[in-house]
Amino acid sequence: MSFKRRTPTNRQSPIDIRTSKVIPDPEKCSPLIIRFNPGDCVEVAVNEDGCWKVSARLHSTSVIRGSHLTGTYRLLQFHAHWGGSEHTVDGKRFDGEIHFVFWNTRYFSPEEACKKSDGLAVLGVFVEKGPANQEFNILLKAIEESNKTGKSVRIPPSFDPMRLVPRSGLSRYFTYLGGLTTPPYSECVVWTVMQTPITMSEAQLKTLGTLTDENWRECQRLHARKVYSTRGI
Numbered sequence: 037m038s039f040k041r042r043t044p045t046n047r048q049s050p051i052d053i054r055t056s057k058v059i060p061d062p063e064k065c066s067p068l069i070i071r072f073n074p075g076d077c078v079e080v081a082v083n084e085d086g087c088w089k090v091s092a093r094l095h096s097t098s099v100i101r102g103s104h105l106t107g108t109y110r111l112l113q114f115h116a117h118w119g120g121s122e123h124t125v126d127g128k129r130f131d132g133e134i135h136f137v138f139w140n141t142r143y144f145s146p147e148e149a150c151k152k153s154d155g156l157a158v159l160g161v162f163v164e165k166g167p168a169n170q171e172f173n174i175l176l177k178a179i180e181e182s183n184k185t186g187k188s189v190r191i192p193p194s195f196d197p198m199r200l201v202p203r204s205g206l207s208r209y210f211t212y213l214g215g216l217t218t219p220p221y222s223e224c225v226v227w228t229v230m231q232t233p234i235t236m237s238e239a240q241l242k243t244l245g246t247l248t249d250e251n252w253r254e255c256q257r258l259h260a261r262k263v264y265s266t267r268g269i
Contacts (some may be wrong), residue, residue, distance in 0.1 A: 047223040048256035050122035056120055056264045065266040066103040067207040073097045082183040085249030089115040099189030100138050104211045105226055109138030109157040112146050119250025121162055122217050123229050126230040130233055132163035155224040168236030171199035183247055205230030212263040217253045
């Protein structure tokens with residue numbers, strides 16, 4: 037179930053990241069500061085299309101900051117795309133991609149933030165087949181229960197999203213201005229795409245495939261936008 041619709045605007049996502057065109061800028065792209073606090077990830081739900089989303093509590097204190105971001109962004113939710121990643125690198129599509137969605141606290145609410153050009157910061161983490169991610173097993177059990185019951189399922193407070201983020205990715209990432217990859221495709225996102233993938237086992241990826249075979253959107257045109265990175269590729 038890939039998203040094929042194109043929107044006639046100039047800041048759509050995802051994109052194919054061409055490393056030969058990326059601009060290294062260590063000053064603009066200093067190491068990320070990410071804080072996930074215990075209990076901020078409240079529940080997971082699988083929708084009718086087979087896509088899952090983890091919701092953060094209303095007053096989440098989990099945040100992301102970086103020199104390419106315009107303030108402190110608070111965790112709103114995270115979800116994944118599989119059957120293929122959304123972003124590609126030099127045409128390479130990974131096995132999946134996790135998106136951590138944060139909203140800019142300079143605005144009154146997530147709803148207001150979605151109307152601003154810098155309203156959301158989305159952290160993209162590539163997934164490739166390899167050793168199992170043990171922390172994801174905790175989430176996967178809740179995902180399977182939600183899919184079976186059709187209801188939201190609570191996530192254990194001990195669940196640590198940071199174990200779904202590559203440590204080396206904090207200082208190795210791409211960034212560009214884009215938008216949401218699902219309807220309404222709002223152009224309100226400062227994207228941070230980590231260069232280092234995490235791994236999930238074939239069994240973990242197959243379990244996601246039982247929800248829906250794929251749920252990624254095709255790459256959009258870059259137009260005049262620039263893609264920056266922390267260092268040379």
